[in-house]
Amino acid sequence: MNCVALLLCCNWAILLSSTVQGYENLALKKKAWQSNLDDFYYNGSDLVYLGAHLAVDGRKENLALNGRQCxxxxxxxxxxxxxxxxRIFSIQSIFIQYMTDNRVWGLGNVYYSSFLGFSVYISNTTNKEDGVLCFRDTKYSGVTIPNPVNITCPHHGRYVIYYNNRTxxxxxxxxxAFVWTALCEVEVYGCSTPGYYGENCSIPCPQNCRQRRCHITEGTCLGYRCATGYRGIMCNDECPSGFYGHDCKESCSTHCIVSGTCDRVTGQCIGGCKAGWKESKCDTMCSDGTFGKNCTEQCGECLGKETCDHVNGTCVLGCNTGYQGTTCTEGGQS
Structure with missing residues (x-):
């Protein structure tokens, strides 16, 4: 190995050791899949297939086609x-060791050209488009593309997806002109225990982060997603008076008995509703024929069976024959 290649390898080793410290390889021995048929080679007596599982077997000492490790x-x-x-994990970084045939990496290596242009995703489904793009190569050349490569991508997800195309x-x-996988090892580093962050995954995520998911190094709630009733990057700010719900975006009803005052989580009006309104959020007008506090009063004999005012029970058009008063409840006796 020449001095330049040796220096490059050493620099990458230093980078990798500092990046993955304290995190566990979540991909080791997990189920893997690859598109197209598995490639193979003939070992003199048998065909040896190079299945997707070989990229998560924990071995990367032999990077050749016939090394049975890629x-x-x-x-x-x-x-x-x-x-x-x-299952869904909190991921910090992804390490990829591409096949080299145990030759010096660079322009003289037959494999670099099929590595160029690759991308990596984290997703909660098998569809990469449902996930987040961690990295897409748009600038590397045969001289500059590193191998191995380490990609920092602090996200939560179940699937890590490698993709390349020549379309x-x-x-x-x-x-x-074509691509294949040619992956000797893919290592996914993160926290194996949900709800924790930090270099050793020892710090609990803020309790008001939604699903207790937070940034693996900073501890901020992912996407500022907070439990209902809270907001802020650490989700430790309660909704201000008059607001409730996810990210405190909902306004309390003006029909709460104390206008605009409600439970910050559910939106339920504290103390009940003003006359003429019902339900826990006081956002539903009394049904026809009822009025008053909690809509428990019955309308009187309004003219033509018209419904009364939902707040005070007043019959706007007057009363049926034989009845009187603003609510048309007086009279009616022979």
Whole structure:
């Protein structure tokens, strides 16, 4: 190995050791899948298939096709590989060791051209488009593309997806005309215990983060998603008076008995509703024929069976024959 290559490897080793410290490889021995057929080689007596699982077997000492430590699919216009972490984890970084055939990495290596242009996603489904794009190569060349590569991507997800394609000509200089997976190891580092963050995953996420999910290094609630009734990057600010719900975006009803005052979580009016309104949020007018506090009063004999005012029971058009008063409840006796 020449001095430049050795220096590059050492620099990457330093970067990796500092990046993954305190985090667990969540992908080790997990179920993996790759598009296209598994590639294979003939060992003199048998066909040896290079299945997707070889990229999460924990081995990356032999980076050759026949080393039995690397996954590789058959060639195509697209190549996709993914690992199922089996549940949603808090992820910090993703390490990828691409196949080298145990040769010095760079322009003289046959594999660099099929690595160029790759992208990595974290998703809660097997569809990469449902997830977040962690990285897409748009600037590397055969001289500059590193191998291995470490991608910092602090997100929550169940699937980590590697993708590459050659579907839109012309391709940039150095790109192969086809792609395959050729992944010797993919390591996904993060916290194995939900609800924690920090270098050693030892600090509890703020209790008001929604689903107790927070940024793996900073502890901020992801996407500022707070439990109902709270807001702020750490979700420790209660909704101000007059507001409630997710991110405190809902306004308390003006029909609460104390206008605009309600429970910050549910929106339920504290003390009940003003006359003419009902339900816990006081957002529903009394049904026809009823009025007053809690809508428990019955309308009187309004003219033509018209309904009364939902607040005070007044018959706007007057009373049926034989009745009188603003609510048409007086009279009616023979």
């Amino acid at each position: 996954a590789r699919s058959s060639t195509g216009q697209t190549a996709e590989w993914r690992v199922d972490l089996q 839109h000509k012309p391709y940039p200089d150095g790109y192969s």
